[in-house]
Amino acid sequence: MLAISSDSKQSIRLSSADLRAVLDSLRAISDASVTSADFAHHGVHSLPRLVGSELTTLSICDLDTGHRSVVSNLPGAISKREIEVFDRYFYEHPLVREHGGNRAAVTRRINDLMPRDDFERTPLFNEYYRPIRIDHAMAVPIHVDSRLLVSFVFNRSKHDFSDRDRACLEVMRPHLGNLYRLTRALDEARNSALPCGSGDLPLTCREHEVMRWLAAGKTDRDIGAILAISPRTVHKHLQRIYEKLGVETRTAAVMRFVNARH
Numbered sequence: 203m204l205a206i207s208s209d210s211k212q213s214i215r216l217s218s219a220d221l222r223a224v225l226d227s228l229r230a231i232s233d234a235s236v237t238s239a240d241f242a243h244h245g246v247h248s249l250p251r252l253v254g255s256e257l258t259t260l261s262i263c264d265l266d267t268g269h270r271s272v273v274s275n276l277p278g279a280i281s282k283r284e285i286e287v288f289d290r291y292f293y294e295h296p297l298v299r300e301h302g303g304n305r306a307a308v309t310r311r312i313n314d315l316m317p318r319d320d321f322e323r324t325p326l327f328n329e330y331y332r333p334i335r336i337d338h339a340m341a342v343p344i345h346v347d348s349r350l351l352v353s354f355v356f357n358r359s360k361h362d363f364s365d366r367d368r369a370c371l372e373v374m375r376p377h378l379g380n381l382y383r384l385t386r387a388l389d390e391a392r393n394s395a396l397p398c399g400s401g402d403l404p405l406t407c408r409e410h411e412v413m414r415w416l417a418a419g420k421t422d423r424d425i426g427a428i429l430a431i432s433p434r435t436v437h438k439h440l441q442r443i444y445e446k447l448g449v450e451t452r453t454a455a456v457m458r459f460v461n462a463r464h
Contacts, residue, residue, distance in 0.1 A: 214369040224373050227252045231381065236428055238385040245354060245378070246275040253367045255356035257336065263351040265302050268292040272355075284334060291326040297341040302351045307343040309372040311363050338362040342371045344379040352382060388418050403462050404446050412439045413459045416452060 216224075230248050235241040242260040250258045257279055259272040269289050272280060280288075292298060296315040301307040312321055321327055331337070336357045345352040354371075356363065405413065408429075415425045422433040422440070429436075444450060447458045 214365045216366070216369055216373065220366070220370055221373075223252055224370055228374060228377055228381075231378075235381055235385050236388070238382070238389050241381055241385040242273040246273055249354060249371075250275060250356070252370055253356060253363065255358060257334075257357040259355045259357075261341070261351075261353050261355045263292070263298060263302065263353075264349065265351060266349055280334065284330060287330045288326075291324075291330065294324070294326055296321070297339065297353070297355075298351065301341060301343040301346060301353065303346065303348060304343075305346050307346050307351075309340065309342045309368050309375055311338065311340040311368065313338065313362055335359050340368065340371070342375050342378065344375060344382050354378065403459065405443060409439055409443050409446075412436060413443060413455065416440070417456045417459055 227248055231241065231244045234244040246258045246260055249255070255275075258275045259280075261270055261272050263270045270285065270292065272285070274280060288295075296312050297310060300310055300315055331339070336359060338358045338361070340356045340363045341353040342355075343351060343353045356367075356371075403410075411429060412425055415428055420428070422436040425431075425436045426433045440452070440455070443455055447455055449455050449458060
């Protein structure tokens with residue numbers, strides 16, 4: 203059992219079955235996330251199996267411009283017009299106000315932040331949520347900085363999210379944030395990598411690929427899965443790389459590779 207603090211200052215106890223489900227969901231997203239696009243896609247499709255949601259999005263809010271972009275588990279569910287309506291009330295959204303710029307932000311439901319009757323009287327509800335038939339929303343802020351607010355957002359009609367739902371997602375939140383930042387860093391590493399065969403290192407195109415992933419902290423098995431080759435083949439590539447670079451260890455090879463890129 204794991205106790206998670208709730209808004210009412212009472213502890214919500216997650217069962218062993220809940221924790222196993224949380225770990226299974228994290229594992230499924232992690233194993234499939236090589237890029238930030240993979241992370242978004244698998245996140246919005248895997249997380250509703252843990253916490254039921256009729257519409258699940260990865261929402262990226264630009265706090266400077268007041269614009270939100272989304273990846274949805276139901277492509278086309280939010281039209282361009284509806285995105286424009288959301289942006290019109292961007293800074294009035296209870297979850298954006300609560301989470302934006304707040305590095306200590308935690309999982310919240312709209313109903314945690316304002317009375318239900320008050321929310322239903324807002325233009326945001328009547329012009330955005332009511333037309334898409336959503337009554338309840340809960341946001342899991344996985345990355346917050348001075349400019350960006352990145353959250354998984356769960357949406358339902360009729361029935362609000364339970365304390366158990368919130369607690370399960372709150373347990374996952376820091377780990378989802380780490381995965382998001384890791385996949386973004388890997389994207390940046392790939393984008394900044396030297397073109398094949400360039401630089402002072404006498405490596406083939408495939409050897410450059412292997413080294414790029416080795417420098418990103420991947421194991422032989424990980425690299426094999428990414429490049430669709432066996433771990434044994436990865437090991438053979440590394441042996442040839444060590445010989446060409448005049449090194450004997452993975453760490454030394456990575457240092458040579460990274461220094462050659464700067």
